[in-house]
Amino acid sequence: MTEKIQHALSESKTARWIALILISSTMFFAYFFVDVLAPLQELLEKSPTFWKPEVFGMIGGGEFVLNVVAGMLIISGIILDKMGIRFTLITAGLTMVLGASLKYYALTEGFTQTALASFLGSFISGIPASAKLAMAGFAIFGVGVEMAGITVSKTIVKWFKGKEMAMAMGLEMAVARLGVFAVFQLSPVFAEMGGPSKSVLMGLIFLCIGFMTFFIYTFMDRKLDKQLGEAAQLEPEDEFHLSDLGKIFTNPGFLTIAGLCVLFYSAIFPFQKFATNMLSSKLDISLKEASAYFSYFPIGAGLLTPFIGWFLDKKGKGASVMLYGAMLLVVSHLIFALVPAESFNTAIALITIVILGVAFSLVPASMWPSVPKIVEARYLGSAYGCIFWIQNIGLMLVPMLIGWSLSASNPGVSEQIAAGVEGAKYNYMVPELIFAGFGVLAIGLSIVLRVVDRKKGYGLELPNKK
Numbered sequence: 001m002t003e004k005i006q007h008a009l010s011e012s013k014t015a016r017w018i019a020l021i022l023i024s025s026t027m028f029f030a031y032f033f034v035d036v037l038a039p040l041q042e043l044l045e046k047s048p049t050f051w052k053p054e055v056f057g058m059i060g061g062g063e064f065v066l067n068v069v070a071g072m073l074i075i076s077g078i079i080l081d082k083m084g085i086r087f088t089l090i091t092a093g094l095t096m097v098l099g100a101s102l103k104y105y106a107l108t109e110g111f112t113q114t115a116l117a118s119f120l121g122s123f124i125s126g127i128p129a130s131a132k133l134a135m136a137g138f139a140i141f142g143v144g145v146e147m148a149g150i151t152v153s154k155t156i157v158k159w160f161k162g163k164e165m166a167m168a169m170g171l172e173m174a175v176a177r178l179g180v181f182a183v184f185q186l187s188p189v190f191a192e193m194g195g196p197s198k199s200v201l202m203g204l205i206f207l208c209i210g211f212m213t214f215f216i217y218t219f220m221d222r223k224l225d226k227q228l229g230e231a232a233q234l235e236p237e238d239e240f241h242l243s244d245l246g247k248i249f250t251n252p253g254f255l256t257i258a259g260l261c262v263l264f265y266s267a268i269f270p271f272q273k274f275a276t277n278m279l280s281s282k283l284d285i286s287l288k289e290a291s292a293y294f295s296y297f298p299i300g301a302g303l304l305t306p307f308i309g310w311f312l313d314k315k316g317k318g319a320s321v322m323l324y325g326a327m328l329l330v331v332s333h334l335i336f337a338l339v340p341a342e343s344f345n346t347a348i349a350l351i352t353i354v355i356l357g358v359a360f361s362l363v364p365a366s367m368w369p370s371v372p373k374i375v376e377a378r379y380l381g382s383a384y385g386c387i388f389w390i391q392n393i394g395l396m397l398v399p400m401l402i403g404w405s406l407s408a409s410n411p412g413v414s415e416q417i418a419a420g421v422e423g424a425k426y427n428y429m430v431p432e433l434i435f436a437g438f439g440v441l442a443i444g445l446s447i448v449l450r451v452v453d454r455k456k457g458y459g460l461e462l463p464n465k466k
């Protein structure tokens with residue numbers, strides 16, 4: 001058995017990195033699609049869609065509806081632990097393509113002429129039919145992308161545990177962030193060619209390519225399992241049981257990381273959806289220019305993440321790194337909230353984006369490789385699923401909260417923008433203070449995590465590489 005493991009594909013550096021490239025490529029395209037509408041908020045507020053900020057925020061949160069309300073993420077985790085990596089990757093890929101197709105259809109002219117559009121427009125008149133269908137499609141896509149996220153994490157642990165695990169996870173996230181960079185650069189350009197539907201169509205085409213790279217990876221996965229043979233077969237007592245969910249939800253390390261995760265990410269991903277508009281309003285620049293500035297946020301964070309991962313593999317200090325990341329998160333959101341528009345300039349904006357970018361590499365780089373240290377391998381997929389589920393509750397609700405707070409703190413502005421009033425813009429102080437508040441709570445939980453780690457001996461401060 002030891003010999004089989006020694007000759008396994010995962011012992012070959014080249015094979016490990018090829019596997020990583022394949023699964024990361026899919027995440028590049030998946031993250032591209034996630035934010036395909038993010039730089040187009042103002043375009044969507046106008047004809048023919050007329051999506052108000054609340055509607056826009058609701059669609060952003062829609063990605064998480066099925067994962068949270070129908071518990072799809074917990075189910076995805078169980079599917080992953082029970083059915084294995086290959087089955088779950090293919091299922092995730094197909095689900096993403098299906099959901100993305102619906103979202104594209106919702107934005108096409110053809111849809112507006114259909115009976116479905118009339119039906120969807122016949123209730124809750126504040127939400128246009130196109131938004132309702134787009135939200136349904138995005139919710140289905142959301143199931144796929146989150147299923148893909150947990151499966152990719154488990155796959156990286158499978159190939160890299162005891163090796164360059166944090167660096168590999170960092171690289172995968174870096175590639176995914178490149179997708180966000182690309183979308184902030186390209187989506188406005190595609191929209192100029194044919195409106196928001198053109199951007200979504202391009203995202204859909206990219207996703208089909210992503211499905212292919214997942215598919216190609218499954219051959220490597222099959223080969224690795226074959227090589228490991230019985231060594232990969234779990235003993236009956238090593239199999240996943242539904243009762244393991246109870247163990248996950250009573251594990252103090254898990255609960256603290258999950259809390260930290262929802263708070264931290266609630267101040268990042270929902271912010272990303274509003275950032276273009278916030279920068280454009282605060283700096284008084286075009287949406288295209290603001291989107292181009294903000295595109296450096298994910299790419300900067302992405303580039304730094306593998307280096308932090310490399311450091312964590314070698315030196316450890318994972319729990320402390322999460323604390324430093326939470327602190328930087330608060331600093332950056334407070335700058336966005338409190339520096340008045342008259343004093344806010346491009347240099348301050350870029351420095352603040354860099355601070356936020358550093359936070360966005362410190363926390364993810366240390367958080368995700370910490371999970372295999374606090375739970376058993378047989379229910380790792382479910383543990384990732386449960387953390388994502390808790391995180392998704394925040395990611396679903398926070399964009400709605402931000403959209404609502406933006407409208408409430410800027411009475412009449414939405415109507416002025418829809419009417420095309422020159423110079424009408426939002427003040428983002430209240431939403432930014434909300435984001436900073438999440439960061440403050442995240443600092444508190446990072447401190448708790450360090451205490452729990454010391455008490456339970458998870459080894460979060462220890463290096464990953466043996």
Ligand SMILES: NCCCC[C@H](NC(=O)[C@@H](N)CCCCN)C(=O)O
Binds near residue numbers: 149152172364391
């Ligand atoms: N596979 C790497 C671990 C997760 C990375 C993390 N993504 C998430 O937490 C997702 N649940 C949320 C993604 C939201 C956009 N769809 C990340 O840092 O990207």
